[in-house]
Amino acid sequence: MEIDETINVVPYDVQWPILFQNEKVNLFKAFGDDAIDIQHFGSTSVQGMFAKPIIDVLVGVKTLELNNSVSNKLIELDYEGFGETGVKGRLYFRKRQEHAYNLAVVIWNGEQWINNLLIRNYLRDNPHVAKQYAEKKLNAIHKGYTTLLSYSDEKADYVSNLLEQAKKSIG
Structure with a gap:
C-alpha cells in the first residue's frame, strides 16, 4: 500500500482516548x-478538536533499530511499516481497520518526542488556538x-508556527 490515502476531518469523538488506551496495551506488549513510554498525540488527543x-x-x-520480535508483533497487530517517510528520526507505521491508527516511533525525549508533545499540550492548554487549527483543517x-x-x-507552515508558539509559551 502506498503512503498517500484519502482523508477526511470529523468532529471530536469521545471514544478516541479510549481507543488509544486499548491500543496502548497492545503496543506495550509488542x-x-x-x-x-507511549503517548496519545495529534488532534485526536485534544478534547473537542x-x-x-x-x-x-x-x-x-x-533506538530506532527495532528488533525482529517487535517488527513481527507489529505485523501481527496489522500494522504496516513505511520507514521514515521524509521525517528524519521517526519510523511511521499505520493500521487501517475498523479503527485507524498511526504510530510514530521516535527516540524518547528526542526532538520528535518533545516537539509532538509540546504541540499537543499547547493545544490542550489553549482551546482558542485549537479552534483556529480546527478551522484551518x-x-x-x-x-x-x-x-x-x-x-x-x-497545513505544514501552520503546524510549524504552532510549534514555535508552543516553545515560546514554555519560555
Missing part, C-alpha cells in the same frame, strides 16, 4: 522493554486537499 479519525500514537524508544478539506500528502503540505 514493544516490550523497547518502549519507554476536529481531526482525521485516526488515533496518533507516539512510541518513545531508546476544515478549510484545507473544503479547498480540496483530501489526500494525506496534500493535506499535510497545506
Whole structure:
C-alpha cells in the first residue's frame, strides 16, 4: 500500500482516548522493554478538536533499530511499516481497520518526542488556538486537499508556527 490515502476531518469523538488506551496495551506488549513510554498525540488527543479519525500514537524508544520480535508483533497487530517517510528520526507505521491508527516511533525525549508533545499540550492548554487549527483543517478539506500528502503540505507552515508558539509559551 502506498503512503498517500484519502482523508477526511470529523468532529471530536469521545471514544478516541479510549481507543488509544486499548491500543496502548497492545503496543506495550509488542514493544516490550523497547518502549519507554507511549503517548496519545495529534488532534485526536485534544478534547473537542476536529481531526482525521485516526488515533496518533507516539512510541518513545531508546533506538530506532527495532528488533525482529517487535517488527513481527507489529505485523501481527496489522500494522504496516513505511520507514521514515521524509521525517528524519521517526519510523511511521499505520493500521487501517475498523479503527485507524498511526504510530510514530521516535527516540524518547528526542526532538520528535518533545516537539509532538509540546504541540499537543499547547493545544490542550489553549482551546482558542485549537479552534483556529480546527478551522484551518476544515478549510484545507473544503479547498480540496483530501489526500494525506496534500493535506499535510497545506497545513505544514501552520503546524510549524504552532510549534514555535508552543516553545515560546514554555519560555
